Amino acid sequence: MEPIPSTILTGFLGAGKTTLLNRILHEDHGLRIAVIENEFGQENIDNEILVRDTGEQIVEMNNGCICCTVRGDLIVALNSLAQKRAAGEISFDRVVIETTGLANPGPVAQTFFVDEEVGANYMLDAVVTVVDARHAMDQLDQHEEAQRQVGFADKILLSKTDLVDAGAVEALKTRLRRMNPRAPISTSDFGRAPISDVLDLRGFNLNDKLELDPDFLLLEDAHDHDHDHGHEHGEHCAHDHVHSEACTTQDHHHSHHTDDIAAFVFKNERAFDPERLDQFLGSMVQVFGPQMLRYKGVLSMAGAERKVVFQGVHQIMGSDLGAKWGEDEPRSSKMVFIGKNLPKDVFIRGLEQCLV
Numbered sequence: 001m002e003p004i005p006s007t008i009l010t011g012f013l014g015a016g017k018t019t020l021l022n023r024i025l026h027e028d029h030g031l032r033i034a035v036i037e038n039e040f041g042q043e044n045i046d047n048e049i050l051v052r053d054t055g056e057q058i059v060e061m062n063n064g065c066i067c068c069t070v071r072g073d074l075i076v077a078l079n080s081l082a083q084k085r086a087a088g089e090i091s092f093d094r095v096v097i098e099t100t101g102l103a104n105p106g107p108v109a110q111t112f113f114v115d116e117e118v119g120a121n122y123m124l125d126a127v128v129t130v131v132d133a134r135h136a137m138d139q140l141d142q143h144e145e146a147q148r149q150v151g152f153a154d155k156i157l158l159s160k161t162d163l164v165d166a167g168a169v170e171a172l173k174t175r176l177r178r179m180n181p182r183a184p185i186s187t188s189d190f191g192r193a194p195i196s197d198v199l200d201l202r203g204f205n206l207n208d209k210l211e212l213d214p215d216f217l218l219l220e221d222a223h224d225h226d227h228d229h230g231h232e233h234g235e236h237c238a239h240d241h242v243h244s245e246a247c248t249t250q251d252h253h254h255s256h257h258t259d260d261i262a263a264f265v266f267k268n269e270r271a272f273d274p275e276r277l278d279q280f281l282g283s284m285v286q287v288f289g290p291q292m293l294r295y296k297g298v299l300s301m302a303g304a305e306r307k308v309v310f311q312g313v314h315q316i317m318g319s320d321l322g323a324k325w326g327e328d329e330p331r332s333s334k335m336v337f338i339g340k341n342l343p344k345d346v347f348i349r350g351l352e353q354c355l356v
């Protein structure tokens with residue numbers, strides 16, 4: 001059997017990966033796409049946000065810590081999909097792996113070359129990186145992961161160009177081209193990119209990667225970075241940073257320092273009072289917005305028949321109506337906040353005050 005073309009969809013927290021994926025899954029392209037999701041934090045909110053058109057797509061979740069588990073879990077997920085496919089239980093002809101916003105795409109890409117079974121069944125088509133035109137300049141300044149995602153890209157899609165002026169887009173493109181001259185750049189307005197910008201790019205060239213990083217295939221402990229290994233997966237991932245613009249060669253042997261990106265979750269079975277919640281979140285965003293890298297949730301609102309999906313990146317926050325609550329479905333809210341030194345207790349206590 002021909003190896004199945006696979007795409008790694010990456011991009012920093014909140015860049016617009018799920019939006020793009022949803023758009024592609026909705027398109028009438030005749031392809032059956034299996035999606036593997038890897039999410040930071042114990043609660044998988046994207047699972048609720050992603051379309052679930054069961055006949056056409058397969059969504060396999062792969063929860064856990066962004067970096068420690070991705071390779072092992074990914075091997076299991078890919079092999080299990082391939083076995084089911086071979087047994088005729090499912091059918092699909094493309095795979096898209098959506099990485100968490102804090103993932104280093106390196107180990108994810110390596111998976112395709114280090115596991116024999118994966119290598120026999122799949123071919124890595126390309127690493128596609130979504131870059132948030134509104135926040136990327138700061139993210140690239142501050143987060144090594146954002147730099148690596150650009151460095152590894154075979155294709156870059158700029159999202160949120162509607163939120164900035166043309167000059168800012170040009171400045172960002174110039175910086176991205178300097179960081180990664182190989183990857184063509186195009187825009188994706190709310191995920192509206194042609195499927196030919198995402199799938200079947202035949203962009204991943206192992207020789208290129210080896211040239212950039214001779215250690216690419218070395219099976220070192222993928223985590224020689226400072227890591228709080230006692231952590232609950234997703235609870236706390238202390239990542240080390242090297243502030244290098246080009247993020248290809250030195251990646252495996254960088255020096256370390258820690259920054260405090262952590263996630264916490266709020267869950268409750270009581271409904272929220274919409275007005276109180278709005279006010280509270282509005283004021284938190286005013287004060288802590290710069291530290292709030294990513295937040296999202298599926299909420300139960302007093303008196304509402306439908307779920308509310310709320311999410312944001314720094315100061316930009318929004319919400320949409322989600323699916324109706326099922327007849328027998330227990331109503332509850334869950335939110336995940338990912339940030340830098342966020343006062344968890346203040347958030348949790350404040351959110352409790354917003355419940356009816």
Ligand SMILES: Nc1nc2c(ncn2[C@@H]2O[C@H](COP(=O)(O)OP(=O)(O)OP(=O)(O)O)[C@@H](O)[C@H]2O)c(=O)[nH]1
Pocket residue numbers: 011012013014015016017018019020046100101159160161162163188189190191294311312313318
């Ligand atoms: N203005 C604007 N907003 C966008 C665009 N693309 C995505 N968004 C919004 O950005 C937010 C984050 O989008 P997602 O698609 O969930 O981002 P993500 O990369 O999957 O996020 P994580 O997986 O949580 O890191 C959502 O509120 C989207 O509606 C765009 O082109 N323009």
